[in-house]
Amino acid sequence: MTKIVLLExxxxxxxxxxxxxxxxxxxxxxxxxxxxxxxxxxxxxxxVGIRSATHLSAESLAQLPRLKAIGCFCIGTNQVDLTAAAAHGIPVFNAPFSNTRSVAELVIAQAILLLRRIPEKNARTHRGLWDKSAQGAYEVRNKVLGIIGYGNIGAQVGILAESVGMRVAYFDVESKLPLGNARPAATMEDLLRQADVVTLHVPGGKTTENLMTAERIAAMKPTAVLINASRGGVVDIDALNTALREKRVAGAALDVFPAEPKNEKEEFVSPLRGLDNVILTPHIGGSTEEAQENIGREVADKLVRFLSAGTTRWAVNFPEIRHVAKEAKSRVLHVHRNEPGVIARMNADFAAAGLNIVAQHLQTRGPIGYVMTDVDDVIPQSLLKTLCNEPAAIRCELI
Known part of the structure; x- marks a missing residue:
């Protein structure tokens, strides 16, 4: 029986x-x-199904020879060594769309609160102070929202921002078609200089590590605010802390952090704690009932399709084969090194066993090849052993 473990x-x-x-x-x-x-x-x-706190390194994956698939019940997959997983024949699935709306709504709410200086007013009122001053408090209407990373979430944030009267500019390393009245900025620095609200929606990894450096934070308007709901390592936290305390930026909202507690009992530590003009939330961008329900269904469906039919459509690290229902008597899933002669030898083995192939689907991705072969007969164990012992084989399964 197939066993699935869900964490977090x-x-x-x-x-x-x-x-x-x-x-x-x-x-x-x-x-x-x-x-x-x-x-x-x-x-x-x-x-296995995980969220963002469980890390599956190359060392961990090497100790799990039975593992066939990983489901990341979130957007990001940087908590998994994707290259190592592919090398072990393990596709990784995620949910790139299911929590888009929830994250976008949080960002717009934070932008409104920060520009109105609500976090400060709230904190002061809790301390018994009655501060009715309008100084430094602004409407969002006609303000410029600068989006860094114009993907699924960034574009949705732009649409919502326009609905409350904001002007939207964006910067992305790839050419992206603007939605609504959004306009691209020529450079990130150009975006930072004009934006009243800067919001980050970039993937994690080495290319975005400390993307918001001290120099880039300094390029922002002193009346501007920074929002990060993407990845914790994207912002130089010490540089942001200094800029906030020296009032070189007006405020910030962070939902993700370089180091996050593993559970509710572990203390959250950050130099930004205690700042009245900063909103700190515990990685809850996608923590709505609607988003989690959608994520649960989306990733589970991808795992079901792979485990029952070998489908790898939407895998983030693996050759993608669209969903084809298993109608033949036997289906062989074969992951192998992408090198000449593998398919020819495999098909010769089927022919030698007197079996006719009724359908075959092959895709490659870098060093990995993946072929799904349907045969309208029972596969003898001797043939399966031969296929699994193919010199280039990484993983071989019979459905």
């Missing part, structure tokens, strides 16, 4: 979807696991 309080819709598809051996664990705990917890798992 993944929404119940995932379990419901898996159960409805016939995958009933689903184990749920409420928290993230440390690297030393993963081996025992996932030793007999065929698939």
């Amino acid at each position: 309080k993944i929404h119940r819709t995932a379990v419901e979807h898996l159960n409805a598809a016939g995958f009933t051996d689903v184990v749920q664990l409420p928290t993230a696991l440390k690297p030393e705990e993963l081996k025992s917890a996932l030793a007999d798992a065929d698939a």
Whole structure:
């Protein structure tokens, strides 16, 4: 029986979807696991579902030979060594669209609150101070929202911003078609100089590490605010802390951080704590009932399609084969090194066993090849052993 382990309080819709598809051996664990705990917890798992706090490194994956698929029940996948996973024949799936609206709404709410200086007024009122001053408080209408990273979420933020009267500019390293009245900026520095609100929506990784340096923060208007709901490593926190305390930027809202607690009992530590003009939220951009329900269903569906039919459409690290329902008697999934002669040898083995191939789907991605072969007969164990022992084989499964 296929075993699936879900970590980090993944929404119940995932379990419901898996159960409805016939995958009933689903184990749920409420928290993230440390690297030393993963081996025992996932030793007999065929698939694992994680969120952002569980890290699957190359070392961890090497200790899990049975693992066939990874589902990231979130947008990001930088918590998984994608190259190592592909090298082990493991596709990784995520949910790039399901929490888009929730994150976008949070960003717009934070922009309004910061420009109106609500966090400061709230903190002062809690301390018994009655500050009715309008100084430094602005409407968002006609203000410029500068979006760095104009992907799914960035574009949605722009649409919502226009609905409340903001003017939208964006910068992306790739050419992107603007939605609504949004306009591209020639450079990131050009965007920073004109924006009243700067919001970050870029992927994690080395190319975006400390993207917002001290120099780029200094390029912002002193009346501008910075919002980061993308990845914690994107902002130089010490540089932002200095700029805020020296009043070189008017405020900030952060939902993600370079180091985040693994659970609710661990203390959150940041130099930004205690600043009245800063909104700090515990990585809740996608933490709405609607988003988590959608994410649970979306990623679970991708796992179901792979485990039941070999489909890898939307895998982030793997050759993509569209969904084709298994109608033949047998389907062989073969992951191999992308080198000449593999398919020819495989098909010769089928022919030698007297089996006729009724459908075959092949895709490659870099060093990895993936072929799905349908045969309208039972596959002898001897043939399966031969296919799995192919010199270039990485993983071989029979459905």
